[in-house]
Amino acid sequence: NMLLETERSESISSLSKDDDSTLQNPVTHGSSTDDHKSYSGLCILFTVCDSYCLSLTNFMSACSQGMCKSTCLHFSDGKSRIDYILVYRKSSSQSEKREIFERNIRAEGLHMEKEASLTNSDVIFLKVHAPWDVLCRYAELMNIRMPFRYDRSCVYTGGKEILKFNRDALPDLKENESFTAPFSQSRIHHFIIHNKDTFFNNATRSRIVHHILQWVKYEEGQHKMGLNRLINNSSYEAAFPLHEGSYHGRNPIRTHGAENHRHLLYECWAWWGVWYKYQPLDLIRRYFGEMIGLYFAWLGWYTGMLFPAALVGLLVFLYGVFTLEQCQVSNEICQASDIIMCPICDQYCPYLRLSDSCIYAKVTHLFDNGATVFFAVFMAVWATVFLEFWKRRRAVLAYDWDLVDWEEEEDEIRPQFEVKYSKKERANPISGKPEPYQAFSDKYSRLIVSTSGIFFMILVVIAAVSGIVIYRVITVSTFAAFGWALIRNNSQVATTGTAVCINFCVIMLLNLYEKVALLLTNLEQPRTESEWENSFTLKMFLFQFVNLNSSTFYIAFFLGSGCLIDLCMQMGIIMVLKQTWNNFVELGYPLIQNWWTQRRLRREHGQNAKSSFPQWERDYNLQPMNAYGLFDEYLEMILQFGFTTIFVAAFPLAPLLALLNNVIEIRLDAYKFVTQWRRPLPSQAKDIGIWYGILEGIGILSVITNAFVIAVTSDFIPRLVYAYKYGPCAGQGRAGQGCLMGYVNASLSIFLVSDFENRSEYRDYREPPDSAEPYAYTLQFWHVLAARLAFIIVFEHMVFAIKTLIAYLIPDLPKDLRDRMRREKYLIQEMMYEAELERLQKEKNEKMKKNRAHYNEWP
Numbered sequence: 026n027m028l029l030e031t032e033r034s035e036s037i038s039s040l041s042k043d044d045d046s047t048l049q050n051p052v053t054h055g056s057s058t059d060d061h062k063s064y065s066g067l068c069i070l071f072t073v074c075d076s077y078c079l080s081l082t083n084f085m086s087a088c089s090q091g092m093c094k095s096t097c098l099h100f101s102d103g104k105s106r107i108d109y110i111l112v113y114r115k116s117s118s119q120s121e122k123r124e125i126f127e128r129n130i131r132a133e134g135l136h137m138e139k140e141a142s143l144t145n146s147d148v149i150f151l152k153v154h155a156p157w158d159v160l161c162r163y164a165e166l167m168n169i170r171m172p173f174r175y176d177r178s179c180v181y182t183g184g185k186e187i188l189k190f191n192r193d194a195l196p197d198l199k200e201n202e203s204f205t206a207p208f209s210q211s212r213i214h215h216f217i218i219h220n221k222d223t224f225f226n227n228a229t230r231s232r233i234v235h236h237i238l239q240w241v242k243y244e245e246g247q248h249k250m251g252l253n254r255l256i257n258n259s260s261y262e263a264a265f266p267l268h269e270g271s272y273h274g275r276n277p278i279r280t281h282g283a284e285n286h287r288h289l290l291y292e293c294w295a296w297w298g299v300w301y302k303y304q305p306l307d308l309i310r311r312y313f314g315e316m317i318g319l320y321f322a323w324l325g326w327y328t329g330m331l332f333p334a335a336l337v338g339l340l341v342f343l344y345g346v347f348t349l350e351q352c353q354v355s356n357e358i359c360q361a362s363d364i365i366m367c368p369i370c371d372q373y374c375p376y377l378r379l380s381d382s383c384i385y386a387k388v389t390h391l392f393d394n395g396a397t398v399f400f401a402v403f404m405a406v407w408a409t410v411f412l413e414f415w416k417r418r419r420a421v422l423a424y425d426w427d428l429v430d431w432e433e434e435e436d437e438i439r440p441q442f443e444v445k446y447s448k449k450e451r452a453n454p455i456s457g458k459p460e461p462y463q464a465f466s467d468k469y470s471r472l473i474v475s476t477s478g479i480f481f482m483i484l485v486v487i488a489a490v491s492g493i494v495i496y497r498v499i500t501v502s503t504f505a506a507f508g509w510a511l512i513r514n515n516s517q518v519a520t521t522g523t524a525v526c527i528n529f530c531v532i533m534l535l536n537l538y539e540k541v542a543l544l545l546t547n548l549e550q551p552r553t554e555s556e557w558e559n560s561f562t563l564k565m566f567l568f569q570f571v572n573l574n575s576s577t578f579y580i581a582f583f584l585g586s587g588c589l590i591d592l593c594m595q596m597g598i599i600m601v602l603k604q605t606w607n608n609f610v611e612l613g614y615p616l617i618q619n620w621w622t623q624r625r626l627r628r629e630h631g632q633n634a635k636s637s638f639p640q641w642e643r644d645y646n647l648q649p650m651n652a653y654g655l656f657d658e659y660l661e662m663i664l665q666f667g668f669t670t671i672f673v674a675a676f677p678l679a680p681l682l683a684l685l686n687n688v689i690e691i692r693l694d695a696y697k698f699v700t701q702w703r704r705p706l707p708s709q710a711k712d713i714g715i716w717y718g719i720l721e722g723i724g725i726l727s728v729i730t731n732a733f734v735i736a737v738t739s740d741f742i743p744r745l746v747y748a749y750k751y752g753p754c755a756g757q758g759r760a761g762q763g764c765l766m767g768y769v770n771a772s773l774s775i776f777l778v779s780d781f782e783n784r785s786e787y788r789d790y791r792e793p794p795d796s797a798e799p800y801a802y803t804l805q806f807w808h809v810l811a812a813r814l815a816f817i818i819v820f821e822h823m824v825f826a827i828k829t830l831i832a833y834l835i836p837d838l839p840k841d842l843r844d845r846m847r848r849e850k851y852l853i854q855e856m857m858y859e860a861e862l863e864r865l866q867k868e869k870n871e872k873m874k875k876n877r878a879h880y881n882e883w884p
Contacts, residue, residue, distance in 0.1 A: 098227075098267050098269065098270070098640060100136075100138045100152060100154060101138065105136060105138075105154040105156075106154060106222070106227075106230070107152045107153070107154060107267055107640075107641070108153055108154055108155050108227075108230040108231055108233075108234045108266070109152075109153040109231055109234040109235065109238070109264065109265075109266055110150055110151070110152060110153070110263075110264065110265055110266070110267060110641045110644070110645075111150075111151040111153065111252075111261050111263075111264050112148060112149070112150055112151070112261060112262045112263040112264070112645060113148075113149055113151070113260065113261045113262055114147050114148055114149070114262060115147050115149060116147050117259060117260060117262075118259075119255070119258060119259060119260035122243040122244060122255065122258075122260050123243070123255070123260045123261070125242070125243050125244065126241060126242070126243040126255060126260070127151070129241045129242055129243075130153070130237075130238070130241055133159065133237055133241060134155075134156065134158065134159040134162075135153055135154065135155055135156075135159060135234065135237065136153070136154040136155075136156060137151055137152065137153055137154070138151075138152045138154075139151050139152070140152065140639075140641075142642060142645075143638060143639075143642055144626060144638075144642065144646075148262075148645075150641050150642075150645070152641065153234055153238075155230055155233060155234050155237075157221050159233075159237075160225050160230065160233055161208070161210050161213070162210070163233045163236060163237060164208040164225065164229075164233060165207070165208050165209055165210055167232075167233065167236060168207045168208075168431075169207070169208050169225075169229060169233075170205040170206060170207055170208070170427040170431075171205060171206070171208045171216050171217075171224070171225075172204070172205055172216060172217040173204045173205055173206040173215060173216055173217070173853065173856075204849060204852070204853055204856075205427050206853055206857070212857075212860070215857075215860055226311060227266070227269060227286075227312075228266075228311060228312060228313070228314055228707035229707075231266035231706060231707060232314070232706065232707050232708070232709075235252070235264075235266075235706055238251075238252040238264075239251045239252055239253065243255055243260070252264055263645065263649065263703075265644060265649070265703045265704060265705075265706070266704050266706060266707070267640050267641060267644055267704065268287050268640065268643075268644055268703075268704045269285040269286045269287045269312075270284060270285040270287055270288065270640065271284075271285075271287070271288065271643075272287045272288055272290070272291040272295070272699055272700055273288070273291075274288050274292070278292045286308065286311070286312050287312070287699060289305075289308065290305070290308060290309070290312060290695075290699050291699050291700065293305050293308070294308070294309065294692075294695050294699070295692065295695040295696045295698070295699040295700065296692075296696075297692055297696070299692075300688060300689075300691075300692050303325075304321055304322075304325050304691065304695075306318055306321065306322050306325075306422070307425075309321055310426055312704075312707075313698065313704075313705060313707055314705075314706070314707025314708045314709065315426055315428060315707075315708070315709045315710055316654075316655070316707075316708040316709065316710040317655065317698070317705065317707075317708075318422075318426070319419070319422065319710055319712065319713060320655050320658060320659070320713070321691070321694070321695070322418070322419075322422055323415065323419075323713050324658075324662060324687065324690070324691055324694070325691065326411075326414075326415055326418055327411070327415075327662065327666070327687065328684065328687040328688065328690075328691060330407070330410075330411045330414075331669075331680050331683055331684040331687065332684065333407070334403075334404060334407050334669070334680035334684075335680040335681040335683070335684040337400060337403055337677075337680075338400060338673070338677040338678055338679065338680045338681055339677075339678070339681055340396075341394075341396040341397070341399075341400045341677040342391060342392070342677050342678055344394060344395075344396045345390055345391040345392065345394045345396070346391060348390075348394060348395075349387055349390055349391070351762055352387075352390045352394075352762065353762045353763070353765040353766060353768065354386065354390070354740070354744065354765055354768055354769060355383070355386040355387045355389075355390050357766075357767075357768065357769040357770075358379055358380065358382060358383055358386040358769055359380055359383035359386065359387075360380065361378070361379035361380050361769060362378050362379075362380040363378075364378065364379040364380075364770075364773070365377070365378060365379075366378065366379050366382075367776060379769070379773075385518065385590065388590055389589060389590045392589060392590065392593045392675060392676065392677065393589045393590075393675075393739050393740060393741070395741075396677075397674050397677070397735060397739060397741060398674075398735055398741060398820075400673065400674065400677050401673065401674040401731040401732075401734075401735060401820075402820075402823075402824055402827075404669075404670055404673045404674075404680075404727070404731070405670075405724070405727060405728045405731065405824045405827075405828065406824070406827055406828065406831065408670050408723075408724040408727060409724060409827075409828040409831050409832060410831060410835075412717075412720060412721060412724060413831060413832055413835040413837075414835065416837040417835070417836075417837065417838065417839055419711075419712055419713075420837060420838050420839070420842060421839065421842055423711055423712075424842055424845070424846060428709065428710075428711050429846065431709060431711060438460060438461060438552060438553060439551065439552065439553060439554060439557060441547065441550065442461060442463070442550055442551070442552050442553075443461050445461075445463075445550055446461035446462060446463050446550075447461050449461065449462050449464075450462055463550065463552065468550075471548055471549050471550060472549055474548060475545040475546070475548055475549045478541065478544075478545045478548075479545065479564060479567060479568075482538060482541055482568060483567075483568075483571050485535070486535065486571050486572050486575050487575060489531050489535065489575075490528075490575045490576050490579055492531075493524055493527065493528050493531070493576055493579075494579065496524055496527060497520055497521075497524050500519075500520045500523065500524070501516060501520050504516035504519045504520055518594075521590075521591045521594050521595070522594060522598070525576075525594055525595050525598045525599060526598065526602075528576045528595075528599070529598065529599055529602050529603070532572050532573055532599070532603075533606070535572050538565065538568035538569065538572065539565065541568070542561055542564040542565045542568060543561070545564060546560050546561045546564060558653075558656075558715075559714075559715050561653070561656075562656060562660075562715055562716075563715070565656070565660060566660065566663065566719055569660060569664060570664065570667065573599070573603070573664055573667075573668075574667065574671070576595065577592065577595050577596060577599075577672060580592045580595050580738075581672060581675070581730070581733070581734055581737070581738050582733060582737060582738070589675050589734075589738050589739050589740075592672060592675040592676070592734070592738060593675050593676045596668060596672055596675060596676040596679060597676060597678070597682075599668075600665075600668050600676075600679060600682055600683075601682065603664075604665070604682070604686045607661050608686070608689060608690065608693055611657075611693060611694070611697060612693050612696070612697060612701075614648075615647075615648040615697060615701040615702065616701060618648055619646070619647060619648060619701055622646050623646070626646070644703050644704065645703075647701060647702055647703045648701055648702055648703070649702070649703050650702050650703065650705045654705075658694060659713070659716050661690075662687075662690075663716060663719055663720065663723070665683050665686070665687075666683075666720060666723060667723050667727075668683070669683045670723060670724065670727035671723065671726060671727045671730045671731070672730060672731070672734060673727070673731065674731040674734045674735050674739070675734050675738065675739075724828075728820075728821055728824045728825060728828070729821060731820075732816070732817045732820040732821050732824075733817060735816065735820070736813040736814075736816045736817045736820075737813060742809060742812050742813050742816055743772060743809050744760075744765060744768060745760060745812065746805070746808050746809050746812045747765065747768050747771055747772075747805075748760035748761075748764040748765055748768075749764075750805075750808060751771055751805060752764045752765060752766065752767065752768065752771075753766055753767070771805070772789075772790070773789075774789045774790065774791035774792075774793070774800075775791075775793045775794065776791075776794070776800075777794040789806075790802060790803045790805045790806030790809065791803065791806075
C-alpha cells in the first residue's frame with residue numbers, strides 16, 4: 026500500500042491577543058462537511074504483523090466523519106497537523122511577554138491556532154504547526170538524518186546485498202533499512218519523499234518545533250529567549266507534544282489492526298499480558314525518541330542479563346539446601362547440648378546452650394557454603410560482561426537509529442547562571458561570542474561549600490546508623506526477657522529483623538535528600554544544563570547509596586565475623602520492601618491523580634465527557650513527566666544493580682529478586698509512559714550518560730566488598746584454615762566436610778565467670794584462663810588473620826585480572842557492524858559525488874543549449 030497523498034495545509038492566520046474573540050468555537054471545532062467528504066477511513070490505520078507487532082504500514086492522515094474532534098491531531102481545517110501544544114491561563118500576569126513570544130513564533134514561519142478549554146474557561150490551548158518549508162529549513166540546521174535515495178546496484182558486495190529495500194512502499198518502522206544522510210534542501214531530490222506530510226514523523230516534527238521555541242525571544246535582550254524560561258516564570262503553564270490518539274482501540278487489534286502508534290504500543294508493549302515478549306524498541310524510539318528508547322533498551326538488556334545471574338544464584342542457594350544435612354559445622358552445633366555459651370547481653374540474657382542456635386546455624390549454611398566464593402567471582406565477571414556487551418548493544422542501536430555521527434549541541438547557559446554573572450562577560454573560546462563569566466575563586470569556593478554539605482549529610486546518615494546500633498544493643502536484652510518463648514528463644518533473629526524494618530523506615534524518611542541536593546547544586550551555579558544534571562545526579566546517587574547501604578556496610582564489616590545471616594536478612598528485607606514501595610509509588614501516584622481528575626470531569630460534564638474531549642484536552646489532564654526526566658527510573662535501577670553485585674556473596678538470591686522486579690518494572694514503566702503521562706518531548710541521546718560511569722564504579726566496588734565479605738564476615742576462611750592446618754585432614758591437601766570434624770570446639774574459647782562455678786564459652790581464638798597468658802590470642806587466630814588478608818589480595822587481583830582480560834577480549838564495536846559502517850560511509854560519499862556530478866553535467870548541458878540557441882538568433 027502506498028501512503029496517502031494529502032493536500033498541504035494553507036497558512037493559518039495567527040492570533041496576537043489573548044481575548045475570547047480570537048478563539049475557535051470549541052463546540053463547532055471540526056471541519057466543514059465538505060472537508061469531511063475528502064477524507065475517508067479511520068484517522069490512523071496500521072497493520073500488525075503477528076503477535077510481536079513487528080511492522081506497521083500506511084499512515085492515513087485523514088479522518089472520518091464524527092471522529093475528527095476527538096481523535097485527529099489537526100487544526101480546525103482538518104489539514105494542518107498539530108506539532109506542539111502550549112497551555113496558558115488568561116489570568117496570568119505575563120501576557121505581554123507571551124504576546125511578543127507568539128509574534129516572534131509567527132515570524133519564524135510557524136502557524137498557530139488558539140482554543141479554549143472545555144473544562145476550564147481560564148485555560149487556553151495554543152496549537153502550533155510547522156509547515157513544510159520550516160521543517161526543511163530546521164531539519165538542515167539540526168542535521169537530522171533522513172532516508173536517502175540510492176542506486177540499488179551500488180549495494181552489492183561479493184554477491185551479498187548489504188541493505189534490503191522495498192521499492193513498493195517505505196514501511197513506517199523500517200526506515201533504517203535504507204541509507205540515511207543529513208537533510209539538505211539543496212539535495213532534496215536525493216531523499217526518499219513519498220509524502221511531504223509524513224516524510225518527517227511526528228516525533229521529529231515535535232523536536233523541530235521545540236528547538237525553534239527554545240530560540241524565540243520574548244523580550245529584547247541577548248538572552249531573553251526560550252520556552253523553558255517562559256514556563257519557569259508562569260507565562261505558560263505547560264508545553265507538550267500530543268499523543269497520537271487513544272491507547273484503547275474500538276476493535277480487536279488482531280482483526281482490525283492498531284488505530285495509531287499509541288494503541289500499538291499499548292497492545293504490544295504496555296499491556297500486562299505481553300510481559301514475556303520482547304520490547305518493540307524501534308516503535309518506542311519512533312514514538313518517544315532515542316533517549317527514552319535507550320533507557321528501555323538498557324533496562325531490557327539488564328533484565329535479560331539477570332537470567333544467568335539469577336539461575337546461578339538459585340543453584341548456589343539450592344546447593345546449600347541439598348547439602349544442609351551433610352554440613353559438619355551445623356550438625357556439631359545442633360548436637361552440642363553440653364556446651365554453655367556466654368549471654369549475648371549484660372542483663373536479662375540467660376546462659377544458652379550452643380544447640381539452641383541450631384536453626385540459626387542451618388539457615389546460615391544456606392547462604393554461607395562452599396559455593397559462595399565461586400558465586401562472588403561469577404558475579405564480578407558477570408558485571409564486566411554485562412557492561413562490555415552493553416557497549417556493543419548500544420553501538421548497534423546507535424547505528425540503527427542514526428546516532429553514530431550525532432553530537433550534542435552546545436548547551437545553553439542556564440538562566441540562573443546568566444542572571445548571577447551577567448555583569449562580567451568574556452568571549453567564548455569556541456564561538457567567540459561574549460557570555461557571562463564566573464571567576465575561579467567564586468567557582469571553587471562554592472564547590473568547597475557544596476562538598477562540605479555532602480559530607481555533612483553523609484554524617485547524618487552515619488548518625489542514623491549509630492541509632493540503629495544502639496537499638497540493637499537495647500532490644501537484645503528486651504527480647505531475651507520476652508514472655509513469648511518463640512521470641513525469647515530467637516532474640517537475635519527478632520532483633521535483626523526489627524532493626525532492618527526500622528532502618529528501612531529511616532531510609533524512607535531520609536529521602537528528603539532531594540531538596541538538599543537541589544540546594545547544593547544550585548549553590549554551585551553550574552554553567553550549563555548538562556553540568557547541572559551531572560552534578561545533581563552524582564549528589565543524589567551518593568546520598569541514596571550511602572542512605573541505603575550504610576547499615577549494610579556496618580553489619581558486613583563492623584558487627585563481627587559470623588554475622589552473614591544478619592547481612593542476608595538486611596539485604597533481603599530492604600531489597601523487597603524498597604522495590605515494592607518504589608513500584609507502588611511509580612504507578613500508584615499517577616493512577617490516583619488521573620483517577621481523581623477523571624472523577625471530577627465526570628461529575629462536572631457527565632459520564633461520557635472524556636470521550637468527547639479533543640486530544641489536547643485529554644493529554645492536559647494527564648500527569649507530566651518527572652521534572653528530572655529519566656533520573657528516577659535510572660536511579661532506582663542503579664541502586665538495585667548495587668544490591669545485586671556489592672554484597673551478593675551474602676545473598677545469592679539478590680539477582681533472582683532483581684529479575685522478578687524488573688520483569689514487572691518494564692511493563693510498569695511502559696504502562697506509565699503510554700497511559701498515565703503526557704507524551705514527553707522526543708529527545709536524542711547516544712548513551713545512558715553519566716550512569717555508565719557509575720555502573721563501572723559499582724562493578725569495581727563490588728569486587729572489593731565481596732572479597733571482604735567472604736574473608737571477614739563469612740566463616741569460609743576459618744573453616745579452610747582449620748581443615749588444612751588443624752583438622753583431622755591436616756597435611757593431606759584436602760578439605761571436605763569430614764575434615765571439619767571438631768571445628769566448632771576449635772573455634773570456641775573458654776571464659777571463666779568468677780560468680781559461677783560453671784565455665785562459659787564464646788566464639789574466638791583465645792587461650793584458656795589457666796594458661797600462661799590467659800585470654801591471649803592463639804596461633805590459630807594469627808593463621809586465620811593471615812589467611813583472611815591473603816584471600817583478599819589474591820581474590821581481588823585474580824578477579825580484576827579476569828575483568829581486564831574480558832574487557833580486552835570483547836571489542837566495543839562488533840566487526841560486522843564496523844564493516845557495515847565503513848561500507849555505508851563509502852557508498853554514501855560515492856553516491857553523493859556521482860549525484861553532484863550528474864547535477865553539474867545537467868546544468869552544463871542546459872547552459873550549452875541556451876548558448877547555442879542564443880547564437881542561432883544572432884543575425
